[in-house]
Amino acid sequence: MPISLFYFLVFTGIFILLGWAIYIVYRNGQLNNVPIAAMAVGAYICAYLTRELHWPFLPALLAAMGGGAVFSFVPALGLGRAPGFSMTIATIAMIFITQTVLRNMAFLGGVYGFYSIPRVDHLLIVTYVIVFIVGFFIFRLERSRIGRAMEVVFIDTSVARTLKINTYWLSVWLQVFAGVLGAIAGVLFANLVRILVPRHFSLGMLLNIYCFMFVGGYTTMWGVVVFTPILWGFPLLLPEAVAEWKDTIYGLLLVVTMLLRPEGVISKKMLWDIKVSVKRFFINRRKS
Amino acid sequence: MKKCMLVIMVIVMTFCISLVALAGSEKETSGTAKEAAPVASDEPCVDEWVFSNLMFMTGGWAPYGEMIVWGMNEAIDEINAAGGIRGVPVRAEVYDTGTHQPELAVTQMAKVLDTKPLLIMGPHGSTDAEACSQLAYDEGVYMLQSTSSYDVAKKFRPWANVWLTNTEQFAKTTGQKWIEREPDIKSVVMFVQPEASTWYEQSKHQSNGLKAVGVKVLEEIAVTEAVDFSPLAVRALSHKPDGFVMYCYPEAMVKIVLELQKRGVKENRRFLFFHGAGTPEFWALGKGYLDGAYQWSIFNSQAKSQKWQKLADKFREDFDGEPNWTVPTDYDSMYLIKKCFEDLKITGCRDKLKEERVKIQKYMNNVDSFEFATMNIKIVDGEYKAPAFLYTIKGDKLENPINCGFEWK
Numbered sequence: 001m002p003i004s005l006f007y008f009l010v011f012t013g014i015f016i017l018l019g020w021a022i023y024i025v026y027r028n029g030q031l032n033n034v035p036i037a038a039m040a041v042g043a044y045i046c047a048y049l050t051r052e053l054h055w056p057f058l059p060a061l062l063a064a065m066g067g068g069a070v071f072s073f074v075p076a077l078g079l080g081r082a083p084g085f086s087m088t089i090a091t092i093a094m095i096f097i098t099q100t101v102l103r104n105m106a107f108l109g110g111v112y113g114f115y116s117i118p119r120v121d122h123l124l125i126v127t128y129v130i131v132f133i134v135g136f137f138i139f140r141l142e143r144s145r146i147g148r149a150m151e152v153v154f155i156d157t158s159v160a161r162t163l164k165i166n167t168y169w170l171s172v173w174l175q176v177f178a179g180v181l182g183a184i185a186g187v188l189f190a191n192l193v194r195i196l197v198p199r200h201f202s203l204g205m206l207l208n209i210y211c212f213m214f215v216g217g218y219t220t221m222w223g224v225v226v227f228t229p230i231l232w233g234f235p236l237l238l239p240e241a242v243a244e245w246k247d248t249i250y251g252l253l254l255v256v257t258m259l260l261r262p263e264g265v266i267s268k269k270m271l272w273d274i275k276v277s278v279k280r281f282f283i284n285r286r287k288s
Numbered sequence: 289m290k291k292c293m294l295v296i297m298v299i300v301m302t303f304c305i306s307l308v309a310l311a312g313s314e315k316e317t318s319g320t321a322k323e324a325a326p327v328a329s330d331e332p333c334v335d336e337w338v339f340s341n342l343m344f345m346t347g348g349w350a351p352y353g354e355m356i357v358w359g360m361n362e363a364i365d366e367i368n369a370a371g372g373i374r375g376v377p378v379r380a381e382v383y384d385t386g387t388h389q390p391e392l393a394v395t396q397m398a399k400v401l402d403t404k405p406l407l408i409m410g411p412h413g414s415t416d417a418e419a420c421s422q423l424a425y426d427e428g429v430y431m432l433q434s435t436s437s438y439d440v441a442k443k444f445r446p447w448a449n450v451w452l453t454n455t456e457q458f459a460k461t462t463g464q465k466w467i468e469r470e471p472d473i474k475s476v477v478m479f480v481q482p483e484a485s486t487w488y489e490q491s492k493h494q495s496n497g498l499k500a501v502g503v504k505v506l507e508e509i510a511v512t513e514a515v516d517f518s519p520l521a522v523r524a525l526s527h528k529p530d531g532f533v534m535y536c537y538p539e540a541m542v543k544i545v546l547e548l549q550k551r552g553v554k555e556n557r558r559f560l561f562f563h564g565a566g567t568p569e570f571w572a573l574g575k576g577y578l579d580g581a582y583q584w585s586i587f588n589s590q591a592k593s594q595k596w597q598k599l600a601d602k603f604r605e606d607f608d609g610e611p612n613w614t615v616p617t618d619y620d621s622m623y624l625i626k627k628c629f630e631d632l633k634i635t636g637c638r639d640k641l642k643e644e645r646v647k648i649q650k651y652m653n654n655v656d657s658f659e660f661a662t663m664n665i666k667i668v669d670g671e672y673k674a675p676a677f678l679y680t681i682k683g684d685k686l687e688n689p690i691n692c693g694f695e696w697k
Contacts, residue, residue: 003398003423003427004401007394007395008395008398011391011395111485112488115443193420193422194422195418199415200388200390200415202388204388236395240381240382244345244346244384246346
């Protein structure tokens with residue numbers, strides 16, 4: 001397999017996980033950016049455990065997930081009731097705080113970074129097994145009581161409360177889950193790039209994920225799945241002179257999507273229509 | 289609805305087809321054989337040498353990238369006009385790594401490695417180099433990082449080199465030369481933008497160098513991108529320092545100086561800028577306000593060589609400003625590659641790829657003496673040896689270079 005295709009596919013898997021991490025809390029009406037900071041935490045935990053303490057990959061992954069959960073649980077307690085805008089601002093601050101703390105931790109390489117992280121075999125397979133498991137979990141979650149509760153909270157928090165939904169703990173739980181997903185993405189990132197620098201986990205990455213999610217569609221998990229490879233991949237296929245305009249193209253796409261189709265290209269209604277059309281097609285075929 | 293579905297299907301299908309095309313096309317560039325007619329064993333197998341350059345062409349560092357690429361293209365034009373390398377014309381492909389976008393840097397590096405290069409120019413930014421150098425290192429491809437960072441390149445030796453001498457030595461020496469010239473400066477405040485490890489490492493070493501000659505470093509103020517720099521100026525002045533050392537974006541440096549001048553710092557000799565200054569933006573913003581200040585640099589703007597005079601004149605023509613340290617970096621890299629390929633009789637044949645990559649690595653890590661555009665350099669066991677300079681700014685130009693050089697003996 002060409003090296004570029006390998007990196008493209010693994011990065012796509014990482015971005016899908018990050019996209020879902022942001023999506024899952026957004027379904028609850030809150031834009032939470034902690035997954036990027038949790039990604040840094042997960043990446044550094046895994047890197048430290050594998051390089052310095054020679055832990056195997058799986059225990060390091062589990063430890064990183066635990067780290068991501070604890071890391072996102074603490075702010076979640078305070079942000080559980082925060083309105084959307086406050087949470088966005090507070091969690092952006094979390095990204096900067098995490099970067100600053102990491103920069104000042106000499107044992108993690110500080111500003112110079114953490115190098116020579118051991119290589120993991122079959123990273124591509126590992127990535128997509130994780131993506132599949134997480135995807136299946138989210139798919140089932142959305143169809144559960146919690147998923148329906150999220151749906152109501154997204155539409156109206158007051159209505160949700162009248163239905164006896166505990167919006168606070170629902171938000172806390174989802175934020176922790178998003179933190180775990182961020183940490184998993186961080187572990188994969190650390191094992192792919194094999195070098196960590198605090199600067200890696202910045203707003204630039206967050207804005208890419210926003211673009212993948214909001215252009216793809218934020219009302220369903222499939223928007224991220226379909227549009228992450230497309231939006232991440234097209235600058236790599238374009239000639240360099242055009243690809244340099246990647247950020248401008250992303251920005252324009254986001255603006256155009258917001259204007260013409262605010263819910264993103266793939267919406268719940270669209271998926272429903274597709275389902276009905278497919279059913280009809282098969283019924284008609286059977287009849288004929 | 290149907291229209292929408294159709295559009296999505298077309299997008300997805302186009303993407304899938306492109307992906308398959310990408311997977312199946314290992315574009316061959318620098319030095320890979322095109323199964324041409326049989327040639328003598330040391331004759332080049334390629335119709336064109338194509339060198340991949342991983343460069344920050346977008347984001348905050350893009351102005352630097354533009355100037356480095358400009359210098360490289362000048363060298364290519366000159367080399368091609370003189371018959372190319374071993375009689376084969378040269379071309380460069382620039383891959384944008386963005387500024388601080390590790391995922392992009394890694395992906396671009398992977399794309400470059402798929403072209404089976406003999407060597408790679410870049411990655412240039414220290415953050416990019418930190419992110420993606422491991423790939424080339426694992427593949428055994430030499431990287432002429434030229435501007436990244438001494439300490440980063442050092443981690444990837446023997447497969448990487450950079451046109452920066454030992455940071456600890458030159459950052460110390462240049463700071464100490466400044467104090468030697470201005471002995472009344474007994475305390476300083478440093479403005480450091482935690483932008484990249486290269487700036488940070490230079491500031492740390494300079495701080496240690498200043499302390500070693502008895503200068504107190506009162507505070508290292510972190511600079512972030514801002515519109516108003518007055519709070520930083522006020523904070524610095526609260527320490528009542530004798531001098532100010534700057535490691536931040538050129539725009540920030542000038543704006544901080546203006547804020548300090550507004551608040552009573554009248555003598556510009558109290559300012560020391562690091563070598564990231566001196567961009568067209570720096571001169572334009574600071575026009576008339578910087579005379580008497582100091583700047584240290586790794587390049588000799590006063591070089592008298594014909595090569596440099598010609599390059600500098602062309603730069604002035606194209607950019608309407610004075611050339612800075614970025615201009616000769618990949619200009620020099622390209623000439624060094626030419627010399628390396630000619631000395632080693634590199635063929636670019638695919639069956640010799642591994643062998644030639646190793647030969648290039650060994651050659652590049654030990655260059656006895658080579659005439660860069662602005663000075664004579666030497667590379668010993670992968671370590672670049674050349675002097676650094678301390679300048680005084682006069683008439684919006686760098687003047688009176690003081691050689692803070694190193695002994696090669």
